[in-house]
Each structure stands twice: as C-alpha cells, then as structure tokens.
Amino acid sequence: RDSNDTQKVKLTGEQVAEHNSRDSCWVIVHGRAYDVTEFLPEHPGGPKIILKYAGKDATDEFDPIHPPDTLDKYLDKKFHLGEVDMKTVEQEEKEFDPDEEERQKRIETMPILEQCYNLMDFEHVARRVMKKTAWAYYSSGADDEITMRENHSAFHKIWFRPQILVDVENVDTSTTMLGTKTSMPFYVTATALGKLGHHEGEVILTRGAHKHNVIQMIPTLASCSFDEIIDAAQDGQVQWLQLYVNKDREVTKRIVQHAEKRGCKGLFITVDAPQLGRREKDMRTKFQDVGSNVQSSGGNDVDRSQGAARAISSFIDPSLSWKDIPWFQSITKMPIILKGVQRVEDVIKAVEAGVQGVVLSNHGGRQLDTAPSGVEILAEVMPALRTRGMQDKIEVFIDGGIRRASDIVKALCLGATGVGIGRPFLYAMSAYGLPGVDRAMQLLKDEMEMNMRLIGASKVSDLNPTMVDARNIHQHITPVPEDTLGRRVYDPLIGPKEKAA
Numbered sequence: 001r002d003s004n005d006t007q008k009v010k011l012t013g014e015q016v017a018e019h020n021s022r023d024s025c026w027v028i029v030h031g032r033a034y035d036v037t038e039f040l041p042e043h044p045g046g047p048k049i050i051l052k053y054a055g056k057d058a059t060d061e062f063d064p065i066h067p068p069d070t071l072d073k074y075l076d077k078k079f080h081l082g083e084v085d086m087k088t089v090e091q092e093e094k095e096f097d098p099d100e101e102e103r104q105k106r107i108e109t110m111p112i113l114e115q116c117y118n119l120m121d122f123e124h125v126a127r128r129v130m131k132k133t134a135w136a137y138y139s140s141g142a143d144d145e146i147t148m149r150e151n152h153s154a155f156h157k158i159w160f161r162p163q164i165l166v167d168v169e170n171v172d173t174s175t176t177m178l179g180t181k182t183s184m185p186f187y188v189t190a191t192a193l194g195k196l197g198h199h200e201g202e203v204i205l206t207r208g209a210h211k212h213n214v215i216q217m218i219p220t221l222a223s224c225s226f227d228e229i230i231d232a233a234q235d236g237q238v239q240w241l242q243l244y245v246n247k248d249r250e251v252t253k254r255i256v257q258h259a260e261k262r263g264c265k266g267l268f269i270t271v272d273a274p275q276l277g278r279r280e281k282d283m284r285t286k287f288q289d290v291g292s293n294v295q296s297s298g299g300n301d302v303d304r305s306q307g308a309a310r311a312i313s314s315f316i317d318p319s320l321s322w323k324d325i326p327w328f329q330s331i332t333k334m335p336i337i338l339k340g341v342q343r344v345e346d347v348i349k350a351v352e353a354g355v356q357g358v359v360l361s362n363h364g365g366r367q368l369d370t371a372p373s374g375v376e377i378l379a380e381v382m383p384a385l386r387t388r389g390m391q392d393k394i395e396v397f398i399d400g401g402i403r404r405a406s407d408i409v410k411a412l413c414l415g416a417t418g419v420g421i422g423r424p425f426l427y428a429m430s431a432y433g434l435p436g437v438d439r440a441m442q443l444l445k446d447e448m449e450m451n452m453r454l455i456g457a458s459k460v461s462d463l464n465p466t467m468v469d470a471r472n473i474h475q476h477i478t479p480v481p482e483d484t485l486g487r488r489v490y491d492p493l494i495g496p497k498e499k500a501a
C-alpha cells in the first residue's frame with residue numbers, strides 16, 4: 001500500500017482484527033493501524049506483550065510507556081497503515097477487577113491536598129490510590145531494599161549543631177547549580193515512565209518545576225517524548241538531560257546533540273546501571289506493558305517476568321567505561337556530570353577526567369543493594385577533595401531518600417551543591433497531579449526557610465560542616481539479635497529471704 005493510498009481509505013475494525021497473529025500482526029494506536037509483524041522480534045519488551053493486542057486497540061497499554069513519537073521515529077512508514085474507523089472497532093469488555101473497584105473507592109475517599117503536610121504524606125496517599133503496576137514500579141528498590149531504606153535513615157545519623165543569635169530575619173534559599181540560579185538547592189531528578197502514575201506524565205513535573213524555579217532532569221526513559229518535555233518548559237526554564245548510554249553510539253550521539261540544540265544545560269550520564277537492578281515488587285506485578293523508547297533490537301529473549309525495568313532497558317550499554325569520557329566531551333559542550341558515583345576514588349577520577357560534576361547516588365536503592373547512601377559517601381568525599389585542593393573543581397550532588405528540607409540542609413552543610421529528589425514528586429503527581437507537585441515543592445521551601453532560621457543561616461553559602469555532627473554516618477549498627485530465650489527463663493537474682501515465686 002503506498003502512502004497516499006493509506007491517507008484516503010479508512011480501515012475497519014474487522015479488517016484490523018483479521019491480522020491477529022505472529023504471522024500477521026496489526027495493532028491500533030490512537031486511531032491509526034500499524035503492521036508490526038516484522039517488528040515483533042525486535043521489540044525490547046519481547047513479542048508477547050504486542051501479540052496480546054494483535055488485531056486490537058493497544059492505545060491504553062501503549063501510552064504510559066511510549067513517548068507519542070515512538071512509532072513515527074522507529075517504525076518504517078510502509079508499516080503505517082492509516083486511519084481506522086474507530087466506530088467499527090469492538091471495544092474490549094473490561095473484565096471485572098475487584099482491586100480496581102477497591103482502588104476507585106479509595107480515590108473517592110482520599111485526603112484532600114491540604115491535608116498533606118510533608119513529602120511522606122504524598123507517599124502514603126499514592127500507595128493507596130495508584131495502580132498496582134505504577135506503585136510497584138515507583139516504590140520498588142533492589143533485592144531486600146536495604147539501601148532504599150538506608151538512603152533516608154542515613155540522615156537520622158547526622159545531628160545538627162545550630163548556632164544562635166544570628167540575624168535570620170531574611171532567609172534566602174536560592175543557590176546556583178551548574179551556572180544556573182535556582183530558587184531552591186534541589187532539582188527534580190530523572191525517573192522513568194512518568195505516565196504510569198499520571199496520564200500526562202513528565203510534563204506535569206516540568207510545570208511544577210517552572211512554578212518554583214527549580215531545575216528538572218529529563219529522563220531518557222520518559223513516557224513523554226523528549227521534545228514534549230522541552231516544549232512544556234517556559235522561556236528561561238532550565239532542564240538537564242539524564243542519559244542511559246545506548247550500545248549504538250550513533251543513537252546516543254543523536255540524543256545528546258539534539259538535547260544540546262534544544263537548550264539542555266547539563267548532561268547527566270547514568271553510570272550505576274550497566275544492568276538495571278532486580279526490583280522484585282515491580283517483577284511481581286509481572287509487568288506486561290511494552291518497553292519504553294524503542295532504541296534498539298532487544299530481541300525476544302527479554303525475560304518478560306522481569307518487570308518494567310528489564311523490559312525498557314535492554315539497549316543500555318554495559319561496556320561504558322572511563323575511556324568513553326573523552327568521546328562525550330568531543331560531541332557536546334554541555335557540562336558532563338556522572339550520575340551514580342559511589343566511592344571517593346571515582347570522584348577523584350571524575351575530576352581528573354575533567355567532568356564538571358558527580359551525583360553521589362545509588363539510584364534510589366534500585367541498583368546494588370547494600371551500596372551506601374549518597375549522604376554517607378558525601379561525608380567522605382568533601383574532606384578528600386579539600387585535602388587535594390579539588391573542592392572547587394567539581395560540583396557534587398547527592399540524591400536518595402531526601403524527604404525533609406532538613407535532609408537538604410544536612411547535605412549542603414556537608415558540602416553538596418544541591419540534591420536530587422525523585423519519588424516524592426512522582427507520588428505527589430500520581431495522587432494529586434500538578435497541584436500535588438506544586439504543594440510538595442512549596443512545603444519543601446517552607447521547611448527550608450524554617451530549618452535555615454533555626455540552624456542560624458540566612459543564605460545557603462552560610463551552611464558549613466561545623467553545623468552538623470556526622471561522626472556516626474558510617475555506623476551501620478544493626479541491633480544485636482536479642483537472646484529472647486534467656487529473657488523468658490531469666491530469673492532476677494533472688495535474695496535469701498525471697499522465695500522463688
């Protein structure tokens with residue numbers, strides 16, 4: 001069928017329904033039919049998930065995972081079959097789902113936004129109202145989720161040393177990150193598949209970030225297209241790109257240079273995920289959705305039971321190494337930041353490689369379990385940089401487990417330039433949309449002003465290591481297992497007069 005043919009003739013649902021097998025597989029997305037027969041074996045998420053919708057309308061399943069321009073970008077035009085008369089398409093009977101019934105009831109009775117007083121409140125509400133697959137994907141950490149829990153609890157090992165009688169009538173929470181002035185020392189970090197939680201996806205975070213003049217890091221694996229997210233930004237709004245490096249370097253070069261052309265002000269190369277971690281909550285939902293950005297042939301050997309993460313990451317290049325840094329420096333002028341650095345030695349190497357920054361991060365506990373928290377590494381890194389006179393050669397960010405502005409203040413006291421926040425904004429978006437993200441950022445701003453007043457700092461540059469006691473940060477004390485048997489049979493010393501009861 002040549003292209004002008006496909007423009008005139010509207011296909012019917014019955015015609016599409018005839019092509020419902022591996023030998024001839026047509027699907028409908030947004031009212032247009034596509035012949036994906038040849039593409040089946042290349043699909044990163046494997047053929048099964050597409051075959052589930054062979055001959056049918058796949059729009060609802062397709063949308064949360066794929067940027068809208070995916071088919072235009074990656075499916076040869078000859079397989080674009082043209083418009084379908086949707087009145088002739090048999091709508092799938094939605095089978096009764098008791099969980100969904102329950103979830104709808106919880107949505108009707110959920111707390112109003114004003115009842116959320118901190119970032120954890122959003123997590124509590126999101127857990128009750130989100131779809132299972134979305135909650136599983138956002139909330140999961142790797143293996144036993146020890147690092148995911150350590151990320152937040154690490155901040156409780158750091159205690160403040162507040163100074164008094166400092167004039168804090170006016171508090172300024174603004175700072176500069178990679179040359180950009182921003183109202184708060186945090187940014188919205190890259191988290192994949194925004195449309196799992198909200199039908200509009202990452203552009204909600206873009207609008208929230210604009211409202212509060214904070215920076216957004218655009219994920220490679222966004223549900224929205226990169227250009228949609230850039231176009232959703234207002235003039236002057238700063239965005240960074242988070243990059244998963246593709247095995248096909250030409251694809252990566254195209255993405256990086258396009259991002260620079262569209263005005264991105266930082267390239268964050270994710271270096272802690274040569275393979276995505278085992279997120280078992282995500283796996284348990286037996287993620288059946290298709291993979292995100294179709295960036296290469298993942299073949300049908302992708303194990304579908306690995307959840308969303310595995311389904312969307314088969315293109316990531318595990319051979320990425322220090323020797324690739326000069327190539328990145330040759331293809332872009334954007335500052336290069338390594339995201340997911342987890343030990344001092346690699347920070348020193350990063351300075352020597354001439355990159356502009358690092359994010360001390362364990363990917364929100366979604367990668368190597370029992371890797372240390374970003375803030376623990378920070379406590380080691382800054383003194384090491386100072387002894388080498390390198391502290392002004394590189395900007396050091398951390399992310400992971402930041403849930404209070406006091407966590408942000410602790411990180412800045414220890415020398416971080418800024419912090420990345422992930423899940424809280426996903427939960428706020430998933431539960432309340434843009435108003436949720438707006439409130440979450442406002443709560444952080446209010447907390448930040450209060451914390452700075454109470455610690456005795458009127459501006460971010462006043463925050464310094466003498467304001468915290470982080471001596472216990474390396475303690476990973478687990479309570480000694482209690483001798484419960486002894487407790488039950490233990491008899492207190494019984495004096496001569498007292499008879500054993």
Ligand SMILES: Cc1cc2c(cc1C)[n+](S(=O)(=O)[O-])c1c(=O)[nH]c(=O)nc-1n2C[C@H](O)[C@H](O)[C@H](O)COP(=O)(O)O
Pocket residue numbers: 137138139151189190191192193219220221242270309339361362363364365366399400401402420421422423424
């Ligand atoms: C919560 C979350 C985090 C993801 C994330 C997806 C989710 C749902 N994804 S992932 O699918 O591959 O794992 C990304 C990603 O695309 N790229 C990346 O560099 N970091 C990714 N991260 C890690 C993120 O950038 C931060 O390191 C982490 O979220 C910080 O921890 P908190 O969530 O506790 O703030």
